[in-house]
């Protein structure tokens with residue numbers, strides 16, 4: 495029925511049209527390594543849809559469907575309900591969506607899925623804008639970043655998806671990054687095995703949208719964590735663990751200095767942004783520490 | 789609707805399927821995107837597999853027993869350069885692609 499026209503080592507095609515150096519492509523591969531073939535994937539429009547394929551050509555060996563940008567979680571819930579009705583408890587249902595499809599357009603259906611407690615694993619790859627349609631700003635775009643809809647730099651802050659997920663008291667939610675693949679895979683594994691809805695929010699360097707040399711994708715993922723711009727933590731059955739507790743943060747220029755989307759900032763504005771990110775890191779992590787006392 | 793579109797849609801309807809269905813697992817020829825390609829200094833490679841794990845296209849394979857211990861499938865390598873950047877020994881570099 496499904497004709498394997500080209501060989502591939504894993505479950506994902508080698509010749510995928512994601513841009514050279516795309517962080518999402520690596521996240522998709524690592525996710526497939528963890529979930530395995532007994533998985534049904536739901537992908538909305540966005541760059542990940544390139545893995546759903548075009549017309550009769552697909553890029554994943556597992557079953558799946560491409561839905562709308564609004565309803566990844568709702569469709570995944572439906573698939574879970576159908577599997578449950580068949581008595582199938584072994585198949586993993588995976589929603590795999592971008593930041594626009596998760597924090598903006600698909601937020602309502604995601605909230606519904608969390609609230610109902612449907613056993614669905616949800617991965618949000620966050621490249622911090624609507625990349626597939628030409629880099630429009632989303633609510634996940636960080637402050638000061640330039641996009642085609644925020645050419646002078648975004649004036650508002652990034653929306654906090656983790657806090658929204660935790661407010662639903664789901665069994666597992668975590669932020670992750672490509673800087674440490676073992677940590678990423680460990681979190682994906684936990685999300686897969688959660689007894690209810692789970693979320694893995696992965697920071698995703700995008701050379702095209704962030705405007706940097708594609709060779710630097712991993713370096714920038716690391717820099718984001720070391721500068722405090724991306725905070726790694728887990729929420730597991732009510733308990734919070736911070737994975738990258740830092741006493742000293744790396745120079746902000748190691749992160750924003752290499753990206754075209756922050757190029758419009760002058761030295762003073764860059765220092766100011768660095769200060770904001772630093773302050774946010776320390777207030778945010780101390781808030782998490784207080785939240786995790788039960 | 790054009791005929792070439794109408795025919796397959798009718799078939800799908802008959803089988804209660806609402807949209808196009810992928811029947812082929814395929815790979816695009818991403819190797820021809822390359823303007824630069826990775827070149828490995830095999831003598832300095834420690835076979836730590838870092839490049840293998842970080843390659844977004846999954847085209848690197850470490851073959852510890854071969855003299856050319858880093859095998860790269862150039863049919864799909866896009867020449868992004870991530871391997872050159874993550875290698876702890878910096879034994880991979882990008883050189884201009886010649887075809």
Ligand SMILES: Cc1ncc(C[n+]2csc(CCOP(=O)(O)OP(=O)(O)O)c2C)c(N)n1
Pocket residue numbers: 539540541542562563564591592593594595596599621623624625626627632
């Ligand atoms: C309701 C709706 N609005 C707009 C679109 C057009 N659209 C298709 S993909 C896309 C970008 C999605 O962005 P994101 O979810 O962040 O994924 P990315 O492209 O960044 O990977 C948009 C806006 C759509 N398909 N549906």
Ligand code: SF4
Pocket residue numbers: 511512513514515516517518519541621625626699700701702703
């Ligand atoms: S636009 Fe960004 S996220 Fe989309 S395929 Fe290219 S690098 Fe990846």
Ligand SMILES: [Mg+2]
Pocket residue numbers: 592593594619620621622623624625
């Ligand atoms: Mg996006």
